[in-house]
Amino acid sequence: MATNTHSEERAELATGVIVKPVVNAIRILRFLTASGSPERAADIARELALNPSTCFNTLRTLVAEEMLDFDPLSKTYSTGLGLAKLVEHLVTQGQRLEVVRPLMQEFAAAHHVTVTLWRRMGNERIVLVSSETSPGDLRIDMAIGQRLPMLMGASGRLFAAHLELDEARLRAAFDKIRWPRPLRFEEYRQQVADARIKGWAVDDGYFSPGILAVAAPVADRSGAIAYAVSAVTFRGQHGSDEIDKLGAALRKVAGKIGNILF
Incomplete structure (x- = not known):
């Protein structure tokens, strides 16, 4: 939870405004990049202390934008080709x-x-x-x-x-x-x-x-x-x-x- 607080404080100090969906998306990308392995939505939500529904919707958006890949068999998410290209x-x-x-x-x-x-x-x-x-x-x-x-x-x-x-x-x-x-x-x-x-x-x-x-x-x-x-x-x-x-x-x-x- 301390890490979450620091992330939000940095965002507030930098802009004066916190756009929560953007912060959540960046935290998810950072987590999956650091993890280096596919993760399930429930595990991501738990690790980042996110509302499961919010986490799931953010993950779906990142998949749609090709920032993440979704494996329907294992139901896991990993960094996608779009992020690599960026x-x-x-x-x-x-x-x-x-x-x-x-x-x-x-x-x-x-x-x-x-x-x-x-x-x-x-x-x-x-x-x-x-x-x-x-x-x-x-x-x-x-x-x-x-x-x-x-x-x-x-x-x-x-x-x-x-x-x-x-x-x-x-x-x-x-x-x-x-x-x-x-x-x-x-x-x-x-x-x-x-x-x-x-x-x-x-x-x-x-x-x-x-x-x-x-x-x-x-x-x-x-x-x-x-x-x-x-x-x-x-x-x-x-x-x-x-x-x-x-x-x-x-x-x-x-x-x-x-x-x-x-």
């Missing part, structure tokens, strides 16, 4: 990000920029998952795990273009962002339109004063933008023609990254 996917993504790093390092060195890779999180945020700097140059360091509004920065123009938001929704999202450098909505909307045509986007000091960023989309197999790769440098170091070449080169790298990640 874990494998997470591990594989981390390994694939490591494979992407040399591409980012090569690009950073060749173009004297910092290269960052941002992952989309839902419909509101992006998170920095990888960053590589150019050796020997003045560096722009960015902290892994940093989160930003999804429509901010050069990558934000890409997501805005892909989502094809109508003007009212785009304006509402735009107004929520705090821009370090003043930016009119009409300018932003035009930059989104340019990104849709070119396949890459630019943020010239609006994300951070003195910083210029160029971004290209990394699409998953369905064509949705899952990541954005950015080249970050100081403003004034590249002319418009150089920025165009940088954007085109970054778009090619984004394609290679997509082939690795997906």
Whole structure:
């Protein structure tokens, strides 16, 4: 019972709200993973001090979602292929990000920029998952795990273009962002339109004063933008023609990254 109390306390401290069915499902998955052997519903309910009916319904749901397997002969439950695939996917993504790093390092060195890779999180945020700097140059360091509004920065123009938001929704999202450098909505909307045509986007000091960023989309197999790769440098170091070449080169790298990640 002490273990049950600690689990619930951790959930309450983390979120302020305990969603009991979710907690029960996670506890069952943990128990079966630690057990390593098939277990009957009655035994699971007893070990975890769960109501037998609640436990049975949770088990049926996990089987339906392929997180667990059910053996009708022995009437036992064990971890399923769906759970294994979920874990494998997470591990594989981390390994694939490591494979992407040399591409980012090569690009950073060749173009004297910092290269960052941002992952989309839902419909509101992006998170920095990888960053590589150019050796020997003045560096722009960015902290892994940093989160930003999804429509901010050069990558934000890409997501805005892909989502094809109508003007009212785009304006509402735009107004929520705090821009370090003043930016009119009409300018932003035009930059989104340019990104849709070119396949890459630019943020010239609006994300951070003195910083210029160029971004290209990394699409998953369905064509949705899952990541954005950015080249970050100081403003004034590249002319418009150089920025165009940088954007085109970054778009090619984004394609290679997509082939690795997906």
